[in-house]
Amino acid sequence: MKKIIYNKFDKNLITAMPVVSFPGRIITIMTPGEADRAVDYLLSHTILGVDTETRPAFKKGQNYKVALLQVSTYDTCFLFRLNYIGVTPAIIRLLENRTVPMVGLSLNNDLLSLHHRAEFTPGAFIDLQDEVGRIGIEDMSLQKLYANLFHQKISKRQRLTNWEADVLTDRQRMYAATDAWTCINLYDELCRLSRTGDYELVIAPEPEPTPRANTKKTEQ
Numbered sequence: 001m002k003k004i005i006y007n008k009f010d011k012n013l014i015t016a017m018p019v020v021s022f023p024g025r026i027i028t029i030m031t032p033g034e035a036d037r038a039v040d041y042l043l044s045h046t047i048l049g050v051d052t053e054t055r056p057a058f059k060k061g062q063n064y065k066v067a068l069l070q071v072s073t074y075d076t077c078f079l080f081r082l083n084y085i086g087v088t089p090a091i092i093r094l095l096e097n098r099t100v101p102m103v104g105l106s107l108n109n110d111l112l113s114l115h116h117r118a119e120f121t122p123g124a125f126i127d128l129q130d131e132v133g134r135i136g137i138e139d140m141s142l143q144k145l146y147a148n149l150f151h152q153k154i155s156k157r158q159r160l161t162n163w164e165a166d167v168l169t170d171r172q173r174m175y176a177a178t179d180a181w182t183c184i185n186l187y188d189e190l191c192r193l194s195r196t197g198d199y200e201l202v203i204a205p206e207p208e209p210t211p212r213a214n215t216k217k218t219e220q
Helices: 034-040 090-097 107-115 128-135 144-150 170-196
Strands: 002-006 025-028 049-055 067-071 078-081 103-105 123-125 197-201
Touching: 002 144, 025 034, 025 170, 034 078, 049 107, 049 170, 067 107, 067 170, 078 170, 090 128, 103 170, 107 123, 123 128, 128 144, 128 170, 144 170
Parallel strands: 002 197, 025 078, 049 103, 103 123
Antiparallel strands: 049 067, 067 078
């Protein structure tokens, strides 16, 4: 039976879905030496998932630099704490590599944030937003894409937490690792579906337009 996918997934269906969590090792990187060893390990793999996190700003004019770079293999995710170590030469070597594909979502935003910390020439990045249209999907959010293709929910509860905290909580670490790892899963599945044609695309009905209120005054 072919997989049923939708061009636009109903976000109301996501609430009842089981939550997906990264099942592997999560390793926090706090020193340049640790970063160097982590990058060597990552570049020995065939594909990587990437994402970043920035401390949210709640006041007008308040801005923060990107605090975390998370890079995952199928079973290990490294959390590079950029607010402690910056973008080290090893991290630049990773970001500029043209051998191992690095998959993410809305990568222009991530790369721009990283460029505010250091100059580098982006390497072998693959943006899922450029890939989903090949099979007719129009959604661009990670949560909707994962729900559409895997019927699981990516929790976003930790997104607006403090990514510059002295110590990241277990929930923050799991959130960060899951976001990076799911990018690999999505890319693999998109490639499989594109290669095999083993799917049926359902066009979701457009929502009914909301009636506009009649603001014309009644003549007296």
